[in-house]
Amino acid sequence: MIQGTGSDVGKSLIVAGLARVYTRRGLRVRPFKPQNMSNNAAVTADGGEIGRAQALQARAAGVPPSVHMNPVLLKPQSETGAQVVVQGRMAGTARAREYQAWKPRLLSAVVESFGRLRAESDLVLVEGAGSASEVNLRPGDIANMGFARATGTPVVLLGDIDRGGVIASLVGTKAVIDPEDAALVRGFLVNRFRGDPSLFSDGLTLIAARTGWEPLGLIPHFPDAARLPAEDVLGLKGAERPGGKVVAVPVLPRIANFDDLDPLRAEPGISVVLVEPGRPIPAEADLVLLPGSKTTIPDLAFLRAQGWDIDILAHRRRGGRVLGLCGGYQMLGTTVSDPQGIEGPPGTVAGLGLLDVATVLTAEKRLAAARGVSLPDETPFTGYEMHVGETEGPDAARPLLRLADGRADGAVSVDGLVCGTYVHGLFSDEGQRALWLSRLGAAPGPEAYEAVIEGVLDRLADHLEAHVDCDRLLALAS
Ligand SMILES: NC(=O)CC[C@H](N)C(=O)O
Numbered sequence: 001m002i003q004g005t006g007s008d009v010g011k012s013l014i015v016a017g018l019a020r021v022y023t024r025r026g027l028r029v030r031p032f033k034p035q036n037m038s039n040n041a042a043v044t045a046d047g048g049e050i051g052r053a054q055a056l057q058a059r060a061a062g063v064p065p066s067v068h069m070n071p072v073l074l075k076p077q078s079e080t081g082a083q084v085v086v087q088g089r090m091a092g093t094a095r096a097r098e099y100q101a102w103k104p105r106l107l108s109a110v111v112e113s114f115g116r117l118r119a120e121s122d123l124v125l126v127e128g129a130g131s132a133s134e135v136n137l138r139p140g141d142i143a144n145m146g147f148a149r150a151t152g153t154p155v156v157l158l159g160d161i162d163r164g165g166v167i168a169s170l171v172g173t174k175a176v177i178d179p180e181d182a183a184l185v186r187g188f189l190v191n192r193f194r195g196d197p198s199l200f201s202d203g204l205t206l207i208a209a210r211t212g213w214e215p216l217g218l219i220p221h222f223p224d225a226a227r228l229p230a231e232d233v234l235g236l237k238g239a240e241r242p243g244g245k246v247v248a249v250p251v252l253p254r255i256a257n258f259d260d261l262d263p264l265r266a267e268p269g270i271s272v273v274l275v276e277p278g279r280p281i282p283a284e285a286d287l288v289l290l291p292g293s294k295t296t297i298p299d300l301a302f303l304r305a306q307g308w309d310i311d312i313l314a315h316r317r318r319g320g321r322v323l324g325l326c327g328g329y330q331m332l333g334t335t336v337s338d339p340q341g342i343e344g345p346p347g348t349v350a351g352l353g354l355l356d357v358a359t360v361l362t363a364e365k366r367l368a369a370a371r372g373v374s375l376p377d378e379t380p381f382t383g384y385e386m387h388v389g390e391t392e393g394p395d396a397a398r399p400l401l402r403l404a405d406g407r408a409d410g411a412v413s414v415d416g417l418v419c420g421t422y423v424h425g426l427f428s429d430e431g432q433r434a435l436w437l438s439r440l441g442a443a444p445g446p447e448a449y450e451a452v453i454e455g456v457l458d459r460l461a462d463h464l465e466a467h468v469d470c471d472r473l474l475a476l477a478s
Contacts, residue, residue: 048088
């Protein structure tokens, strides 16, 4: 199990890289993260949802993602509350305080899922969550040491030298955690090193002497990591390229399924501008892309508070294109209703009115892989659906897509410039991305997106083989 000295030290990336390392050695590898917190979820082959990082790690291991790879997924809905997804299904919503009471029940789901993965594989690579040293959260913990202790899983601690204080964070973790937890730690890794590695060899020796943990590697910074899908909204980056066609994306507080942006960020002819709160949507935008949202009504209120509604209307008047994906599609309609209060207080609000459709959020969540064709060009696509809303209205008589099961999806304005759809992942589809690039007048890049990701995973595995004692690490896994 890889645990971190803090959040965002690179645990997900290292687990993805190690998954590829050991898969290439012929082992049957499964990634596992007991508890994840993210609104960037992936649909699994078994019709549930898990954190996107585990889906990437599954890909690194050459297996389809399964709900058991991330049995507890917390999807933040407000500053204090989150939707709790257990083994891929929405189990309810919990406030941070109430969540403690959920934990014993969640631990049994976690242990059960872990057991399944162990039974079908040679190696389960487990990723912790946040920081191993949050001893205040240790009672009832299922994400880090609580999991390791319940299952007897050996731990390797990962520190990040780039943020500074790596010696203190590793030695300090040993100092604050329970000695019985510390006894599970077999070794440590130092991530994101820049410069001459020989300069830090004394540092590794010192950490080993102070902790009794074995140094397993000093991993140089891996710049290509930026090309892999980000899980955390904090890790979400634009890709601004002078001369590229501008796709402007307002960063909503509960932005969801923002993996939709990854293939666009990889396109050399596109400049993805993430519009942060407090900034206007750039007037030179060729496309305003409204992304998915975990909570459509509150995010719509936020969008208005930023004045982005006015910017979008001005963009539309200038003849610009607008595309709404899932929650963003819902926002483009005339109204959004949440009569049962699923995503916040019950109520109905006015949408941006750029599409003549209306949305009602229902208790039923749609979670499924999707395929079909876009209209009227009949270009095939694959993607996925993940939403509770249902959207209908006159503009839906001009759907954007037709699904393989015969359902129509999405809506297009009379002039064709405003489009919305529930389907995520369209830009990962080569044919669909090409279609949108041509609509924007951008030339497609030389490489298929899937090939880009595969190439980065292989190079990441080479990087870890070169800088981590992968034989020793495997021997430590019991
Ligand atoms: N993935 C999304 O954007 C979801 C949109 C909306 N929150 C719904 O569930 O219907």
